[in-house]
Amino acid sequence: MSGSGYTVRPIGWVESPLALPEEAPKQGDEGAPDAWLVFDEAMADGLRDVEVGSELLVLTWLDRARRDVLAVHPRDDRSRPLTGVFSTRSPDRPNPLGLHRVGVLEIDGLRFRVQDLEALDGTPILDVKPPLGRVEER
Amino acid sequence: MSGSGYTVRPIGWVESPLALPEEAPKQGDEGAPDAWLVFDEAMADGLRDVEVGSELLVLTWLDRARRDVLAVHPRDDRSRPLTGVFSTRSPDRPNPLGLHRVGVLEIDGLRFRVQDLEALDGTPILDVKPPLGRVEER
Numbered sequence: 001m002s003g004s005g006y007t008v009r010p011i012g013w014v015e016s017p018l019a020l021p022e023e024a025p026k027q028g029d030e031g032a033p034d035a036w037l038v039f040d041e042a043m044a045d046g047l048r049d050v051e052v053g054s055e056l057l058v059l060t061w062l063d064r065a066r067r068d069v070l071a072v073h074p075r076d077d078r079s080r081p082l083t084g085v086f087s088t089r090s091p092d093r094p095n096p097l098g099l100h101r102v103g104v105l106e107i108d109g110l111r112f113r114v115q116d117l118e119a120l121d122g123t124p125i126l127d128v129k130p131p132l133g134r135v136e137e138r
Numbered sequence: 139m140s141g142s143g144y145t146v147r148p149i150g151w152v153e154s155p156l157a158l159p160e161e162a163p164k165q166g167d168e169g170a171p172d173a174w175l176v177f178d179e180a181m182a183d184g185l186r187d188v189e190v191g192s193e194l195l196v197l198t199w200l201d202r203a204r205r206d207v208l209a210v211h212p213r214d215d216r217s218r219p220l221t222g223v224f225s226t227r228s229p230d231r232p233n234p235l236g237l238h239r240v241g242v243l244e245i246d247g248l249r250f251r252v253q254d255l256e257a258l259d260g261t262p263i264l265d266v267k268p269p270l271g272r273v274e275e276r
Contacts, residue, residue, distance in 0.1 A: 004145075005145040005146055005147040005148070006145070006146050006199050006201070006262070007142075007143040007144070007145055007146075008143055008144050008145075008146055008233045008235075009143040009232065009233065010143070011232055011233065027270060043208070043224075043232070045208040045209055045222060046208035046209065046222040046223045046224045046231070046232070047222050047224050047225075048209075048222045049221050049222040049224075049225035050222070050224060050225055056224075057237065059197075059233075059235055059237070061144050063144070070181070070183040070184035071183055071184065071186075083187050084183060084184040084185050084186045084187040084188070085184045086181075086184045086185050086187075086188060086194075086265070086266040086267070087185075087187035087188055087268055088267075088268070089267060089268065089270070093184070093265060094147065094149055094181070094184070094265075095146045095147065095149065095197075095264045095265050097146075097197055097235070097264060097265050099195065099197070099237070099267060124144070126233045126235060127224070127231060127232075127233050127235050128224040129224070129226075129227060129237060130225055130226070130227065132165060132227070
């Protein structure tokens with residue numbers, strides 16, 4: 001039924017001091033260090049309107065996650081009951097897509113310095129979107 | 139540099155009265171009809187904790203989008219200047235991942251009726267996540 005699937009291709013990569021999962025905070029606003037989003041040159045035209053100070057939603061491919069897990073203890077806290085992964089933000093899930101809200105601190109060509117990103121160094125970036133504001137402002 | 143990419147596999151599909159792009163509102167909270175998320179049986183264990191009344195983030199594969207577009211007129215309004223796709227919510231983008239915030243109205247086994255989903259009928263679902271609440275409540 002699911003057929004062969006679809007192929008996602010990285011548009012860039014994360015550069016971060018976070019190298020190991022156990023070093024990373026559970027979410028970006030829980031103490032993540034500043035990181036860089038480093039984009040492929042082919043994406044320049046799509047990124048030209050991003051500004052310092054804006055908020056972005058970054059979608060990543062959590063390449064160190066497990067895809068065969070359907071239930072986890074939330075936040076790796078074994079005192080919490082096993083919970084279906086679709087009710088958690090666990091990186092382990094059938095399609096390990098990461099969703100991160102970050103703030104842009106600096107732009108240097110195709111390198112964007114951001115705050116509040118808990119993704120590990122080398123994580124592939126798949127997409128960037130603006131958060132949705134009020135309907136009248138879209 | 140981007141290599142061969144990664145394969146995403148649908149975990150379910152959207153059933154919606156919206157069949158054509160021109161029928162769909164630009165965003166789900168701009169008049170989308172109720173729709174159903176219909177999940178693959180293999181995903182049941184991952185979905186067991188979703189409840190009626192909850193809000194979900196749904197990630198989809200916008201299978202009718204163009205992947206070779208890097209700049210668009212926002213909201214198809216040609217009076218607005220061409221804008222890099224990563225500063226818009228255009229479905230046309232290198233990896234056409236849709237991000238939708240919906241409310242769960244009804245659960246019938248692996249069929250979830252939701253409000254505020256603008257995705258077209260037949261759109262593959264890739265992931266479901268809870269929105270992030272306050273840090274203390276995670």
